[in-house]
Every structure is written in structure tokens, then in C-alpha cells.
Amino acid sequence: MELQQDLIPHKKTIGALDHAVFLCMVFCFWFSGYIYVPVFSLYLEDLHFSYGAIGIILGSYGVTQILLRFPLGLLSDILFSLRKQLLIAGFGFSVLSSLLFLMFDSFFFVLAARLFAGITASMWVMATILYAHYFNNGNASKAMGIMQFFTVMPQFASIVFCGLAAAHLGRQVPFWMALAASAAGLVICCFIKDPSAPPANRDIRVNQYIKDTLRLPKLKLFTILSMTAHAVLFMTVFGFTPLYMNQLGMGDAELLWVMSAFFLPHAAATL
Incomplete structure (x- = not known):
């Protein structure tokens, strides 16, 4: 009996410091991915x-996520032992993406850099x-609420720094900030x-696993709603809105106010 208990995997104790380290990582994750987006x-x-060409580059960010995130x-259960390693690899692609932006300005390399940024975003899953396991069973919604706030908050911080940095130091500076983050x-x-x-259950059959997931109630409805919302978001706020503002004669400093008009209610909603 004692031997059987020893063979049962025990959940590691999670303290306040572990939460702080994880959330600092989350801050860097989204800050590095969005610091240059307002002026991209x-x-x-x-x-x-x-x-x-701009539309292709902007859309490529979503292509890699469609191919990888789902x-x-x-x-994820099959890859349970690789979750942390995949997250680390995501940051590696983010570093590589920032370097490509800084070193090259041709269409091919800029497209590749944005594709790598999409790979990083795919590792968010x-x-x-991982963070859901920091909480006891039944508190998954609390974990996701915290994660959502720490998703929007660094995005808002990044657009503030991006607007100021681009206005005073040039539009390439946000890529250096992305590299550092x-x-x-x-x-x-x-x-x-x-x-x-x-x-x-370690004997997971992939085909059955996919079928069971696709049978989840209202999964297709929520997927369509999410895709529509993201399409609108990346076509406007993170896409061609900055170009439209530029045509109206507004500068990078004014862009900060327009982005704030989106992010402030977005951040408040997560609370």
C-alpha cells in the first residue's frame, strides 16, 4: 500500500513567489509580442x-496560430511533459522574430519574423x-480571469511605451524593446x-481524443464568434487603423490615445 502511494504523482506546492514568477513571465510574453503592434x-x-503586402504580413500572425494553437x-495531455519546454521555445522564436525585424527590411524576412511571432503566440495555450494547475480543482475560472487581466495589462502598457518611444526615438525602437522583453x-x-x-489515462488515442473534443456542446458556435471578433480586431485596431490615422495627419502620440480608447475598457472588462 505504501509503495502504491509512492508511485502516485504528487502535485508540487505552489506559493506566492511561484505565482509572481509566472505572471512576470506572462507580462514579458505579451509585452514582447505587442510593443511594436501599434506602429507596425x-x-x-x-x-x-x-x-x-501589408495585409499578408499582418494576416500571417494568425495563420501560424490557426495551424498550431488548436x-x-x-x-496538451499527450504533451504534458513538454509544456514548459514548448513555452521556452516560444520565447526563443520571439527573440528570433525581433532580431529579424531589426536586421532585415525585405518582404521575405519581415514576413518570416511575423510568422515566428505567431508561433510564439501559439504557445500561449x-x-x-500550466497556470490552471497552480490552482485547486474547480478554480479554473479564477486562473483564467487572472491570466486574462495579465494579458490585457501588458498589452496596454506596451502600446503606451510604443507610442512614446516611436514618437521620440523612431519606429524601430519598439523592436529593440521587444527583443529585451x-x-x-x-x-x-x-x-x-x-x-x-x-x-x-496515459493510453490516449489521438483520433478519439479529437472526436470527443469536436463533440463538445456549442464548440463550433464559440469558435466562429471568437474568429469573427479576432478578425475585426486585427483588421482595425491592430491592422489598418494606424494607417488611416496617418492619412488623417495624426502622429504617433495621437495613436496612443486611440489605442487607449480600446484597451482601457478591454482591461476593465477582465476585472
């Missing part, structure tokens, strides 16, 4: 890309699953604690 389309226009979430997040991620235990 303007930066692409400065490179003399056509609107079609499968990663679906297979690993962060949410990515590197810091990579280091912090190495120290986060993974309290999750292996799934009870």
Missing part, C-alpha cells in the same frame, strides 16, 4: 510595402494550461514551476 503597419508603409491545445521572458520562463501531473 506604419513601419511597413515606411518600407514602401503595398497594402496587399492542435497544441488538443494534444501551454501557459494557460523576449530575452527577459526566456530567462524567467526557465524558473517557472510546472506542478502538473501526468494524465490518469
Whole structure:
């Protein structure tokens, strides 16, 4: 009996410091990914890309997430031992993305950099699953509420710094800030604690797992609503709104106010 108890995986004890380290990692995750977004389309226009090319680059961020985020979430139980490693790899792609933005200005390399940023964002599913294990069973909604707030808060902080940095130091400075945040997040991620235990049923059949997931009630409805909301968001606020403002004669400082009009109610809603 004692031997059987020893074989049962025990959940690691999670303290306040573990929460703080994890949330610092989350801050770096989103700060590095959004620090340049408010002026990104303007930066692409400065490179003399056509609107079609700008649209392809902006949309590529979502392509990698469509291809990776759903499968990663679906297979998270199978990949339980690699969750932290995948999250660390995500920061690695973020560092690489920032370096490509800083070193090259051709369409191919800028597109590749944005695709790598999408790979980083795809690893967010690993962060949410890991953080859910920081709480007792039944408190998943609390974990997701905290994660949502620490998603919006660094995004808002990033657009504030981006507007100020771009207005005073140039539109390439946010990429340096993204590189610094990515590197810091990579280091912090190495120290986060993974309290999750292996799934009870280790003999998971992938085909059946996918079928069971697709049978979840209203999954398709919520998926369509989410895709529509994200499409509108990235077409406007994170897409062509900055270009439209530039045509109206507004500068990077005014862009800060317009972005704040979106992020302040967005942040308040998460509370």
C-alpha cells in the first residue's frame, strides 16, 4: 500500500513567489509580442510595402496560430511533459522574430519574423494550461480571469511605451524593446514551476481524443464568434487603423490615445 502511494504523482506546492514568477513571465510574453503592434503597419508603409503586402504580413500572425494553437491545445495531455519546454521555445522564436525585424527590411524576412511571432503566440495555450494547475480543482475560472487581466495589462502598457518611444526615438525602437522583453521572458520562463501531473489515462488515442473534443456542446458556435471578433480586431485596431490615422495627419502620440480608447475598457472588462 505504501509503495502504491509512492508511485502516485504528487502535485508540487505552489506559493506566492511561484505565482509572481509566472505572471512576470506572462507580462514579458505579451509585452514582447505587442510593443511594436501599434506602429507596425506604419513601419511597413515606411518600407514602401503595398497594402496587399501589408495585409499578408499582418494576416500571417494568425495563420501560424490557426495551424498550431488548436492542435497544441488538443494534444496538451499527450504533451504534458513538454509544456514548459514548448513555452521556452516560444520565447526563443520571439527573440528570433525581433532580431529579424531589426536586421532585415525585405518582404521575405519581415514576413518570416511575423510568422515566428505567431508561433510564439501559439504557445500561449501551454501557459494557460500550466497556470490552471497552480490552482485547486474547480478554480479554473479564477486562473483564467487572472491570466486574462495579465494579458490585457501588458498589452496596454506596451502600446503606451510604443507610442512614446516611436514618437521620440523612431519606429524601430519598439523592436529593440521587444527583443529585451523576449530575452527577459526566456530567462524567467526557465524558473517557472510546472506542478502538473501526468494524465490518469496515459493510453490516449489521438483520433478519439479529437472526436470527443469536436463533440463538445456549442464548440463550433464559440469558435466562429471568437474568429469573427479576432478578425475585426486585427483588421482595425491592430491592422489598418494606424494607417488611416496617418492619412488623417495624426502622429504617433495621437495613436496612443486611440489605442487607449480600446484597451482601457478591454482591461476593465477582465476585472
